[in-house]
Amino acid sequence: MNDVVCISPVDGSELVRRPAATESALAAAVDAARTAQRAWAQVPIAERTGHVLAFLDAMLAMNQEIVPELALQMGRPVRYGGEFGGFEERVRYVAAMAETALAPVVPHDERPGFRRYIKRDPLGLVLVVAPWNYPYLTAVNTIAPALIAGNAVLLKHAAQTLLVGERFQMAMDRAGLPKGLFTNLVLTHDQTSRLLGSGAVDFVNFTGSVEGGRAIERAAAGTFTGLGLELGGKDPAYVRADADLDFAVENLVDGAFYNSGQCCCGIERIYVHESQYERFVDGFVAITAKYVLGNPLDEATTLGPMAQGRFADLIRRQTGEAVARGAKAHLDPASFPANREGTPYLAPQVLTGVDHSMSVMRDESFGPIVGIMKVKDDAQALALMNDSAYGLTASIWTADIDAAERLGNQIETGTVFMNRCDYLDPGLAWTGVKDTGRGASLSRIGFEMLTRPKSFHLRQL
Template identity: 45%
Template structure:
């Protein structure tokens, strides 16, 4: 009897029941997939100049935005975020795409060399070819647009490998692009759950660049798979992002912002606030204010329209989050979470309540590792210097935030923080005009901003000398 095709199954984080299946990419399908992309690249390069590519992207973004409210349900179903927040992700992705569209003409234009009589010199940015985009489930539209839009504008073809948890998102984007006239195979979707198959795809000649968004372990595996090839590998990995509350801050306002930055999307953001340091002069007042804010949150059915938090992505994730919490409690931490989440927790094991932990320290995993859940550990500090030292005591460095009325001091302290982005009085917000980049084990390379095109182009120099006429 012939063996059946391998199938990927998406399990609902809400009900724990299957909701989607997709045929899985197999190793023997990889050559045809890559060859189709290579052939499409040659035709796309010949038929679509930058202006034509810009027109395609602009139309696709308009169409995607018009469907945002209808597409929100898919996001809630596949990753559990409350439905009232999901259209916002799609609309934010469109705004990011439009920013990159706006700067693309300037970014991708030729750069002239110095003037010299008898010579013409310039640098051109040319497409690489086929880009493999491997992206996570937690903000799939936002993560995808970070690579897809600049790579497409630069003239590349793409193979999109989504998380098995959110299989419909690249399919939706591909359908939108095809509706506005994108040629066949310029963008393809490959559903792949096998690490070995993915490693084979990365190692295949014809894949000219890889971008990966996900865990540190996944990023290292991607890097290892590409190790025998000379291709760019962009990595956007985890975060253990700290916040520091200075004594001059408006306590009630800061508490609301910190809770939102820590537990929005059930804390499942690479740049969510994972640990909070509070100056001893305002520590007790701040903790009380955080408890009051959390008391107003609702954990519940993400389709209800009234829940602030839904389930986390999986049983495995819920177990990991609770293990971090339980270890901290055994080590002397104390939970101050108000007793208002029992109804939500009764919906299932993946419905993890927001947890406020005090009496924490850096011997605990909840402070040293990425928990990736709705947990707010709060540690008292005695000075700015102690706060900065603790903020930097991590092997991850994606973002960090400082909360103060004194902007000048906040900016000065930011210079000592080891992170790709440092906010003052804000958190959990990748701005499209700034480079999204990680320090330490949080990654390498960058997306967004004018620098977000760099990993999708190569430089070609033209050096022209006037020949003698006699």
């Protein structure tokens, strides 16, 4: 039997090893989920919501153990306290809106003698294939509304964050969910593909790379399984002439380098109006230079290792290519003593003199690197922001909300921010365009993704 292994980026040691589920165990989990779901769908929404809130309380109670555990698995510094601020916000939000979001839709034209409405029925069995970079937040975006909507859930977590799946299971069990309704599974990629190809699940939510999304599509081809795909990103920011410069610099540094840049909606490219450009670059480099790269278990560390050495190697290659083609690297890696070639420990980097012929401005980096370009006006910034295969978020830094809306209507993206970045509002749909994926989570639309409409047209005689 194949084992699934997590290698800690902290020191390269084997942190956890788990055997992949046997075929009989996987089949039993699917059968148990189907059985549990049929009964669960008949439970009132308020009661289902209560169980999910109990799960939330159980998870929050484990936070002190989870924070260092998460640092060991994927490298995020303990000083940031884990993910449960956003986790709690999202669960409570979807719980509060559930009754309204799942209420029957009644046509506006009343017809005497008829009862007409659209009911939201659960899809049935939802598979969540979760990533390692925000392993709690990304998974709960689907898990919480899926359960509240009346579905059963199977969770397949990333190998890098195997213990996160186990924490989800522990919290669900402590919350008293019916047996089989939620199951954490340790699966290989081949097992996941076969599960999708079998048509045994009704919906899969996947967060990961573009190639991973294509693999999910291929595996599910012909089964008519619903897909939600959050894939790559190359999120831009535009700093207009009227921006609050200090505020923009501080927030964009954080948006670029938080979690070592391993954020789906992290800032990877910045366009700055020529009137602000020099001061912006100077301020941005000065703040970035203050990061402390090191062991994420050390409270002084503000930048941990990347999750795997190969991810850091990609950033090193992008930097080398850009510099060879004329870009300027503003930070000396030697000023970050923990930076070491061939390891996940990678110093942050700020590049200028870049253009869209370079990989660092075109291909997803997913690491602590950002390129900054000077622009002359809104039109040039808009053209550059849209010159990408991706479209998850875009942020505009300005004092003019009308200008932000005007530009936002022309940007090819899933979310438009003004004067903020790298945040998921649970009241808004989290979605993307182009190679960033398909579908949506959170908000009322997230519930619609996890249910199917069923129309009732009842005539009274």
